[in-house]
Amino acid sequence: MQAAVHKSAALVVRGLRKSYGDVVAVDGLDLDVGAQECFGLLGPNGAGKTTTIEICEGLVDRDSGDVEMLGRTWEQDPKALRQRIGISLQETQLSDKLTVRETLALFRSFYEHPHDVSHVLAQVQLEEKANARISTLSGGQKQRLAVACALIGDPELLFLDEPTTGLDPQSRRQMWDVIDKFRASGHSIVLTTHYMDEAERLCDRIAIVDHGRVIARGTPRELIASLGAEQMIEFASEGTAAIDLGELRQLEGIIDARLDAGTYSLQAKELHRAVPALLAYLASRGAPLTELKTHSATLEDVFVSLTGRHLRDE
C-alpha cells in the first residue's frame, strides 16, 4: 500500500481529477508534501488551486485520484483527520457579533487536545483585541483570526487558502510572521497563493499550477534556475518595427526574448555582456531606447516563460 511508502509524508496526491459540468477544474494533479515542509501551490486565479486544496481538506468530492495525508485517507478515518489538520478557507466571514476570544473558544471546543485561547492569541498577535467584536477588526486582523481558528486545534498539517489576498503590505508581513512561527514548531503547511513573492518568501517547495495541472515543481531556487537565466532585461523602444525577436535571441548572453504589450522582455545569463550587445543591436537598427530595466529572475518570470501569461492576468 501507498501508506507504507509515504509514511513520513504529510500529504500525497495522485492523479487527482475534478470537473464541474464541462469545466475541468483539476486535471490529473500529483503532489508530495513532506513532513515539516511548507509547500506552496502557486498559480493564477482559476488554475484549480482552491479546488485541489478543498479536496485535500475533505470538503469537496473528487472525481478520481488518491489523497492521503498523515498516513490516512478520508475514507478510512475522517474524524481522526479532522482532529489533526487545521484549515483556513478563502472568504469565510466569522460572526460579527462575537468577540475574538468567544470565536476561538467556540473552535477550541471542537478539538480533543486544543491549545489555550491565550496561546493562539499570542501566536497571531491579537492579544490586545481579545475582547473586541469581530466587526471592529481590520482585514488583516480578521485574516489572522481565521488562521488562529485553524491553529487552535494544535494541527500537524495546516491548509491556508490565499492567506494574504487583499491585505495591505504590512498585514501581509504580519501574516508571514505567523506562518513562520508555525513552521518553526515543526509541522507541515500547504498554502495557495497567486503572489510569487509570497511563495518565494514562505515555501520550501512550490508546485506551479495552471489549468488544473502542475506545470513545474521544485524549490523556488530550482525553479528560477530552470530558466537558465539569472537576470531579466525589459526595454521599450520607439523603433519597434525594426526590431526582430529572432535576432534578439541570437545576441550574446540572451537566452530568450518576448514582446508583451509594447515591452520587450529578455532572459539574460550575463548582464555585463548582454546589455552592451543589446545596445549595439538597437543602435545598428536605429531604434532608440525609451525605457530600460533589469531585475533578478523571479517565479513570475518562470510562470511567464512556461505559459506566456502573467500570474495576475486572470
Added chain:
Amino acid sequence: MSETREPRRTPRTWRDAQIVQLTLVRFREFLREPEALFWVFIFPVLLTAGLGLAFRSKPVDTATVAVVTADIHAPPHVGELLTRSKSVVVRPMTVDSAMEALRTGRVALIAIEDLGGRISYRYDPARDESRTARLIVDDALQHAAGRVEPVATSDDYVTAPGSRYVDFLVPGLLGMNLLGSGVWGLGFAMVDLRRKRLLKRLIATPMSRPQFFASFLISRLVVLSFEVIALVGFGVLVFHVPLRGSLWSLLFIAVFGALSFSGLGLLVGTRAKTVEAVSGLANAIMLPMWVLSGTFFSASHFPDVMQPFVRALPLTAVNDALRANMLQGASLGAVMPQLGVIAFWVVACYAVALKLFRWR
C-alpha cells in the same frame, strides 16, 4: 521551540464542551440583536394590548338605555327606578338626542315615560343587543317597582370570562409568535451561516453535527419559555385571561409546538443561499397559516371541505391545543389529536430537512 511544541494547557471544564459553546454562541447572537428582541418579546405584547383594547367586551348583561320623560322638569321616575339595577346604565335625554343615540349605537333602547307614568320602549327588534336590553330594562323596572317573582330562580353561570375575544386571541397570538420565531430563528440563521461560508468552515472542524443542530433547539426552547411568560403573563395580568389548565401542560404544548415550528424553519433553511430566498419561503409557509389556523378568528369559519386541510396544519393544532388548555382546562390527554398532528410535523420536518441539508 520547546515553548511552542509543549504550550501550557488549561484543564477542560464543562464550559469547554462544544454543546455549551455552540449554545452560548446562539444566545450571544440573539441578545446582541436588538431587533430580534423586539420582534420576539415586545411586538406580540403590543399586538395583544392593541387588539385586546379594541375588542374589549362590556359585561355581558348590561344594557344602556336612554330615558325620556314627558315633562323635562319633573324628576325622572323611571330613571330613578332603573339606577337601582346594576345591569342598567341610564342616560337621561330628550327625544331627539335619544333617537340620534339609538341610531349611532350609543344606546340600545329608548324608554319613554308619558305624563300618565306609562312606559313605552322604542328599539329596532332586529338588533340582538336591543332585544336583550328591552328584557333587562323591563325586568329591572318591574322588579324595582315591587314585582314579586311567582317562581324563585337563580343564575348559575358556566361560561363567563374566557369567552371574550381577548381570551380567544392570547393563545392564538402565542401560537403565531412561536411559529414566527421558530421559522425565522432557524431559517434565517442557517442561511446567514451558509452565506458567510461559516457552515463550510464549521464542517472543516471535527464539530459534532448533531450537537450543532441541538444548540439551535436548546436556545430556541430557552427563548420560547420567556416568550410564553411575556405573552401569557401580560394576558393574565392585564386582561385577566384565564389559565384553567395545568401550566406544565401549557409549557409542554408550547415546547412541542415550537419544536415543529423550528423544524419548519430548518426546512426553509436547508438549501437557500440568500436572505431574499429564505424570506420568500418563510412567508409562503407562514401567511396561509396565519389566515387558516384560527389565530384571529376561529378556523371553524372555513367550509367543511377545507377542514381536514386546516386541521392538519401545525399552527391550527398548536392554537387549538393552547386554547383547550388555557380556556377549557383540557388535560394533555384531551388534546391528543392535536399533539399527534404536531408530532407528525416534527418527524416529517426534521427527517426531510436533515436529509436535504447543504453545508455550503
